[in-house]
Amino acid sequence: MFHTVLCDLLGIRYPIIQGAMQGAGGPRLVAAVSEAGGLGVLPTFGGTEKDLRDDIEKTRALTGRPFAVNITPIGRAFTESRAAICVEMGVPIVTTGRGDPGSNIVQKLKEAGTIVLPVVPSVHHALRVEAEGADAIIASGMEAGGHVGRVSTMPLVPQVVDAVKVPVVAAGGIGDARGLLAALALGACGIQLGTRFMATVEGECADWMKQRLLEIDETGTMISSLMTGKPVRAFATRILREYEQALAHTDSAEERGELRTRYLKELRNAPVEERTMAAGEIAGMIRDIRTVRELIEGIIEEAATLAEKLYRVSRAEGGGKPLNIRHRARASES
Numbered sequence: 001m002f003h004t005v006l007c008d009l010l011g012i013r014y015p016i017i018q019g020a021m022q023g024a025g026g027p028r029l030v031a032a033v034s035e036a037g038g039l040g041v042l043p044t045f046g047g048t049e050k051d052l053r054d055d056i057e058k059t060r061a062l063t064g065r066p067f068a069v070n071i072t073p074i075g076r077a078f079t080e081s082r083a084a085i086c087v088e089m090g091v092p093i094v095t096t097g098r099g100d101p102g103s104n105i106v107q108k109l110k111e112a113g114t115i116v117l118p119v120v121p122s123v124h125h126a127l128r129v130e131a132e133g134a135d136a137i138i139a140s141g142m143e144a145g146g147h148v149g150r151v152s153t154m155p156l157v158p159q160v161v162d163a164v165k166v167p168v169v170a171a172g173g174i175g176d177a178r179g180l181l182a183a184l185a186l187g188a189c190g191i192q193l194g195t196r197f198m199a200t201v202e203g204e205c206a207d208w209m210k211q212r213l214l215e216i217d218e219t220g221t222m223i224s225s226l227m228t229g230k231p232v233r234a235f236a237t238r239i240l241r242e243y244e245q246a247l248a249h250t251d252s253a254e255e256r257g258e259l260r261t262r263y264l265k266e267l268r269n270a271p272v273e274e275r276t277m278a279a280g281e282i283a284g285m286i287r288d289i290r291t292v293r294e295l296i297e298g299i300i301e302e303a304a305t306l307a308e309k310l311y312r313v314s315r316a317e318g319g320g321k322p323l324n325i326r327h328r329a330r331a332s333e334s
């Protein structure tokens with residue numbers, strides 16, 4: 001069930017991509033996702049060339065299934081060298097994040113036969129990367145953990161779907177079967193999840209991060225440019241709040257630079273309870289740590305049940321019982 005064009009394009013069983021997560025997902029997580037029928041994605045946001053080569057080798061030792069490498073375009077030399085490594089090592093799929101990788105990079109990857117899926121925050125970006133030759137586009141709303149734009153997933157995805165001809169994947173604020181069905185209803189052919197994969201047995205992040213994901217509610221994240229200089233959704237903390245408040249009081253580039261240096265230093269020396277990490281609004285929904293296989297198969301199985309219910313309701317076959325798509329346990333009870 002739920003075999004879409006994305007499955008054919010990427011050679012995967014389920015239309016579920018694990019978004020690259022610097023600091024939270026290396027070869028172990030990536031291989032687990034690919035083994036479970038989704039697409040695991042290795043991050044390369046920073047890190048040396050050797051790190052990337054080693055991660056590709058390690059992932060290959062753990063799975064024979066397709067996986068991708070994500071290139072965050074943080075400068076031309078970095079982007080070109082990481083793309084060249086992907087080509088040289090025969091990585092079949094590349095995703096890109098935080099902005100346009102540039103036509104040159106997409107073209108080089110395409111000439112080598114690489115499938116390219118850029119992550120975009122707007123219709124404008126989607127049109128640009130489609131023109132550069134992207135095979136599919138991941139439209140990511142501002143609910144997402146990590147770098148974000150200004151539009152939410154619900155309005156972004158259908159507008160990107162309407163604007164481009166290539167397949168569209170929905171990302172940002174998706175963590176369960178309801179999110180998968182909603183994304184398909186919006187016209188997407190699959191979903192990309194980040195935050196939910198952090199809270200898995202194989203998620204490669206510190207224990208305090210998994211614990212924080214279990215504890216916070218839907219208001220427990222915020223957008224701040226402290227960590228990378230660009231807007232990132234992350235665990236809301238006193239330090240991030242104070243930094244953003246201080247920024248709002250000055251337009252001077254020099255003062256803003258000084259503030260960033262000061263607050264970054266404070267962040268580096270902060271005790272665990274004041275540390276932060278990229279995380280999305282979906283964290284409020286996370287109540288358990290599952291294996292990657294349990295998570296992926298659970299989403300697919302539950303989506304099949306919910307789709308059946310929706311179908312029955314649309315055909316007025318619900319016996320007059322109103323549809324109530326609630327929490328996992330409730331959904332299977334009713």
Ligand SMILES: Cc1cc2nc3c(=O)[nH]c(=O)nc-3n(C[C@H](O)[C@H](O)[C@H](O)COP(=O)(O)O)c2cc1C
Nearest residue numbers: 019020021022045097144145146172173194195280
């Ligand atoms: C801890 C963390 C690190 C991330 N690192 C990257 C990254 O290196 N490159 C990238 O393109 N996206 C990165 N992202 C974004 C994810 O790949 C994904 O698109 C996003 O998490 C989806 O939204 P969600 O968190 O609501 O599931 C990161 C997200 C998180 C939570």
